[in-house]
Amino acid sequence: MKKLNDAFTALYNGDNILKLTELRYIPRWLVILIDVFIILFSILLSYLLLSKLHVRVNFPEYLTEKRILLIAINIVFMFIFKTYAGVIRHSTFFDFFKILLSSGSTLVSLLLLNYGTEFWLGKSLYLYPNLFLYFFISVSIMFFFRMVTKQFFNILIDIKGSASKIRIAVVGVSDASVSLARAILHNPNYPYRLEGFLTKRSDSHKALLLGQKIYNSDRFFKNTELVGRFDAVLIIKEIMTKHELEEWMTLALDHGLKVLKAPTLSKMRDSDLVGGIRQLQIEDLLNRRPIKIENKDVIVRHAEKTVLVTGGAGSIGSEIVRQVAQFNPSLIVVLDQAESPLYELELELLEKFPEQNFKFVLADISNSYRLEKIFEIYQFSMVYHAAAYKHVPLIEENPHEAIFVNVLGTKNVALLSKKYKVNRFVMVSTDKAVNPTNVMGASKRTAELFVQSLQNSEGNVTKFITTRFGNVLGSNGSVIPHFKKQIEKGGPITITHPDIIRYFMTIPEACELVLQAGTMGAGGEIYVFDMGDPVKILDLAKRMIKLSGFTPDVDIKIKFIGLRPGEKLYEELLSNDATTVPTHHEKIMISKDPTVNFEEIEVLFRQIIKSAVKRDKVQVVTLLKKIVPEFISNNSEYESLDKKQLNGVENLTLEKENNI
Template sequence: MVHNPTGSSARRPAVAGAAMKKHTEILSFSDKDSRHLRRRMLQVLWMGVDVVIMLTVLAIVAWVMQRTFNSQAWMMIIAMIVARLVLFVMMGMYRAVLRYSGLHTLLITVAAVVAGSGIALATEVFMGYQGTARLGRQFWVMEALLAIGAIGGSRLAARMLLEFLGSRSGPMRRQRVLIYGAGSLGELALRNLMRAPGYRPVAFLDDTPSVQHRVIHGRPVLGGLDQLDAAIKKTRPDVIVVAISDPPPHLTKTLFRAGMDRGVHVLLAKGVGNPFGPQGGRQLGLRDLALEDLLRRPRRDLDDRPVREMLSGRVVLVTGAGGSIGSDICHQVAAMGVTRLHILDHSEFALYQVQMDLAQAYPRLSVIPHLLSLTHFSAVNDVLAESRPHLVLHAAAYKHVPLVEANPCRGVRNNILGFANVLQASEAHAVQSFVLISTDKAVRPTSAMGASKRMCEILLRAHACNPDHAMRCCAVRFGNVLGSSGSVVPRFLEQIESGGPITVTHAEMTRYFMLIPEAVGLVLQAAARSTRASEIFILNMGDPVRIEDLARQLIFMHGKRPDVDIPIVYSGLRPGEKLYEELLIDESASHTDIPEITVAASAEYDWQEIQTVLREVVAACDVNDAAAMVHAMRAYIPEWRISKELAQRAGLPVSEKVVSLQDARRDTRSTTAASS
């Protein structure tokens, strides 16, 4: 007998599946009906509670005023109670979420009670009961006041009971919370945390004198920031919530350091708009502190008109557009109303990613990608001939110090030749402005990467002496930007996620840090102030940050204890690395109209001689001759103190090597003293 796949045995799974689906739907409808029934029963229960409250209030007022109810009085009372219940239903009294009962519920209560009393009096007039009901106007006024208090109080009591039960359902020990900020956001934080299981707000701090030593919802305002230590000792908080919109950086740092020293977690509060929510339009959002919050500097509203005038309606070319800085340059430039944006990178994926991001953020902007290496002049020249940009922002470079140190000729050739090709092609095609993104590693370089960027600065300065040049040029020198690809912060985060240890090269190592958007914004401000003198602008990076402190802060931000949960180990300086970075060589600095930007008083260089040195450097790199490359570059960068690894690779004598950490420390301190 041949098996029939369409027979009853084959249909059985399908029938069973259909039956199971139908059964599931029946259960689903049953659950919905059950929830709906429970909600209706609760609403009816509250209607009954309100009726009992109103009858009780009537009895109390009648006893106090020595009144009795006759048939006419009962007609008025029934009309009043029915009217109030109808108004409660129409105004949503019984649909309100008890946990969030507040001013809105009280307003409904007042409106319905007063209207009900008015209907009772209207019934007296309409039915002709004047003088026969024997209750009097004072009776209805007192009854209305007591009814408002009793009905509103019942909702408040229910809310307090729910909050108490909710707090008891959480962890046995609730975290004690000290709230900094006693304004509207602080009050919102208090109300939300009181309802949240596991939290117990204990006190406020606020620098506003008018609220200090006052009480908000039963919690005292203990003082200002100067009372932080005393408040922590008194309240013993587990969490500090910063409930201030856009808190100043010094405040965030102070609270974080105090929390880190005492093992107290610090959170930032944010009011989130929600016009359809139960809390009248605002809900509380809490988040952990990020490193950006600690490195952020005081907000300064810069006049963007010079930048907008430089960019609006123009064509712009950005090299290295796929990098961390290059991509942010693209976004900020696009926001200034450029007509076309040409983006260039040698990484296919990075170029594709920034192109997609720009297309999504600025769908009407014409974005033209160029995939090529800058070391090929003909390709670079073709791009400039095609794009005809008004402004070129050159952010392309190999930047990872140990990698370039291990491949010095390739790294130097890419950075110097790529820059020279873009500079030459820009001049040939009448570019109006040219900006070089430089680095603090160009100052007294100890690496091939830093020396290559210093050589680019010298080339730019020499270009100002070229009689044929017409471009406005500048270099912008700054330190590390937070979160750039391959930088120390992402590496620390990966090590924390994997359970440690965190590797720090040296306990005394410091670096300058700046947020990428701030750095790029200042780069564009500097570019708008460039002239044909090829200035080297220096961004004010603030105070240097110890890398070990940075690691400890990141560990604490992730809820771990430094040296306990996550160990810190020291790996030693890598080839080409410094203990300290600098922003000035031996130059003096003059100020601009923006305090965050200064101009280095750099030396002048002969354009023809620099061209000769450039050819020597490129020729040495082409044959991978590190010694010849170093020799040619040190003619213009005598302060370059090469690493031991590069010296060995280049076959240089020991006297030309830098091996002493004390030398690096002494050089930095002397430079700092000279510049100050």
């Protein structure tokens, strides 16, 4: 009641819109009172129409009593069907249906009463045309009242919030775009206001769609005044090609408009429109069409099996765990040496997969005694080896640590997989292992060689498989989260070199490759993925700055700091000596890299592990270069080792020539 008083007081005092929109609903007694007035008006109007037609009513001496009876019967059914209970400003067809039931029941009751009076008194109490005329008038006015009230409040809310709403232009005039625009129009509480449509077509500029203009993009972006009436463009990513997405983004950002993305309306059913619309992220431009997983093979490989994931708390490992959990394995053992990330993952997985059996193990893969007990207890069917040190500058400074984890750790997990007859061992490798220029890449290539050598070793029944791919979007320490933090701090964005390029893929996509490789491999293969086109990091940084609403080198500076130790301008997926063999999957290939037999690699492994224990950096890197001949250091303190090796080769060649 207080809210209603405030609202009517506001009408007098002038603060109309604000107070009326604060009125959550019209009180029920007032709705009943208005409906009674509508009933009375409908009765009077129906009698008036009949009188104009010179129709004489029955029992004119009881006219007042007849009207009171009609009102009373209608009120009874209004209470029975609770036509007053709905919130008027949110009326739907269900409310109209309740009005129909109430008025229809009233009509039926009066018709039955008429039959009774005809039987007892010889004529009907009410004229039949009068009853039907009253029914149609009352139903129409009651429903009209609710729709007008609903629209009135929507207009007030729209006016109230118009100043703070984001003025958007929906890109496209397809069914999906129109459905999205309609959803925005029909939800005035959302923080968006539809102001028009944008299209490449030039034949629609005179037409109206949902009451809004359709603008041709070329004319639109040439008109600075027109662009100034908008705050953002809204796109549906799923219905656009990558080229179209980049084109619309560039046009919008170059003209000072934000770029918002929305899923198709069918994907919004689980969440509201506000939750579905977000600002376009750089990941949206880098995402490619994901590979198609052959779920039958993957399910068979994991269902009711015991699975181990090393490095399970990392970016790749944790996603492997999430995807494997969907295939109902009997147990997933998640192993990692990082305590806090492992605990956080445990909380997440237990909530997300309450029916799945997990075991979370805190352990270091370089400790073979600890690992063996785990293999002995759980008797794994599948092992996904994702544990690794991966940060290039840190590993360049601490090469012995790369040997302990990337080399010795891989050796331990792989040998135990062979000993306990694991069905398949799948190793996660990197494109940095190809023609490596740093210790991290060389250590991963060393691990690849050891895993491959086990395939044909004596007594082996395990299928050893390696997957190799490029940079992963959003992984720990990757460039995009790093750039985002720098932008949030106001810059500068630091880039090592203006010409540096990298391949990118999403974390789910990378993990799908790992799972697919686990089903495809016959053993000993290195699988590489079609990574698409490489991305120039400088262009990536500029796009991220623009998407954040800033201007590169004006609001956010870009600073070049030089290549880090061991870093190269571009990564490769295949070594110089490798050839590729296609598989039945168009996006996955087998790299035919040179291999080493197990006896030879085993001797070299013992040597390099001893050097790592002694913390002899130079000896460690020297042995890495012996194991991986294509390892040529770049921008690193170890470049001198390559020069010594080159001088040794030149001296040997010179001696041979002199002897000749």
